[in-house]
Amino acid sequence: MDDLITKIKSVPNEIWWRTLSYIISAFFLVPNITMIMFLIYMGEYDFFSYDFFTEGIFGMKLFFVTTAFFLLISSLAIFSPVLLIVGKVKKKKIDKQLIALSILFTLITWSILILEFISGADTARIFFVLGMCAVIITHISVLIYFKAKAQFISLGAITFCIVFMSFNWSAQSSKVISIGLQAFGVGGDLSITITNAQSGVKTKGKLKLISPKFIYFTPSTEKGVASYSLSNVGYYVVDKK
Structure with a gap:
């Protein structure tokens, strides 16, 4: 037991603080931001479901995770080269195959987006998602390459940006939430x-x-x-x- 305590004490404080920032990002930031967006969705259509928040906890978490997963994957698909650029600036070694795959998937994603623009898709929704993804990929970059202090600053910044965007562009925010609801037909x-x-x-x-x-x-x-x-x-x- 004493050996375990000694080993724990020997871990640098920086690692503990970084671990805490990861935990807050995954288990506090993501669910709470998505819940705020869900409340905005209800406000956009002028209704509120008390029973959804009191009795539909499992379903609510499932929709939240689906929406968060969509935003995370979209962020990586659209802006993954940002991670590579930041890594290069921080003098990190990056595998060449990873660079090639990142560029390939990004080119494919942007080609699809351009086709969406040409076909007359909902440009306001696309720009909103692009903005959300830009904020998310910035935070991911900070989590990967920067120290704990910068990570906590990034936590505050991403929270402000997403809440600000969701309230100011509530129609587009509601359409993002719709993705999770449509996926389960509810x-x-x-x-x-x-x-x-x-x-x-x-x-x-x-x-x-x-x-x-x-x-x-x-x-x-x-x-x-x-x-x-x-x-x-x-x-x-x-x-x-």
Whole structure:
């Protein structure tokens, strides 16, 4: 036991602080930032689901992880050369095959983005995602190559930037959250048909969110978001096309 304590004490403080910054980034920053974006999503469509946050913890975390994973992969696919450039500046040895793969995937990704622009895609959403990815890749670079002090400064900076962007461009932020919801067929403006359990009457609309107790959707014949109690639902069909 004494040997273990001695070994722990022998670990430089810098390593402990860097480890703490990694833990905060992974288990505090990511889930809380994604939750803020989720609240903005609800605010954008003028509804709030209490039961989603109190009873849908597993589903909520799953959607958060899906959205965070999308942003992380997008950041690496779009801006991975930034990591290599920063590594070169910090005089780190980088494998040539890794450089080639990074450049190849980045070129493919940017080619797809250019085609999206040409085809008339939602440019506001694309620019928003690019901005988010630029902030994320900067933080990843700091986590990899810089000391603990810089990492904690980066934590504060990335939190401010993402929250600021999400509040100021709430429509685009909501579309990013929609990606996770659409992946599981529980929201994101997918088409839905709800059949009443008693009368058999069908109601169609655009799905915003399925929570443990309610379906939140925009009826095809009305404006605004309506809630439909799952206790009154015979069955529902979500079109993911």
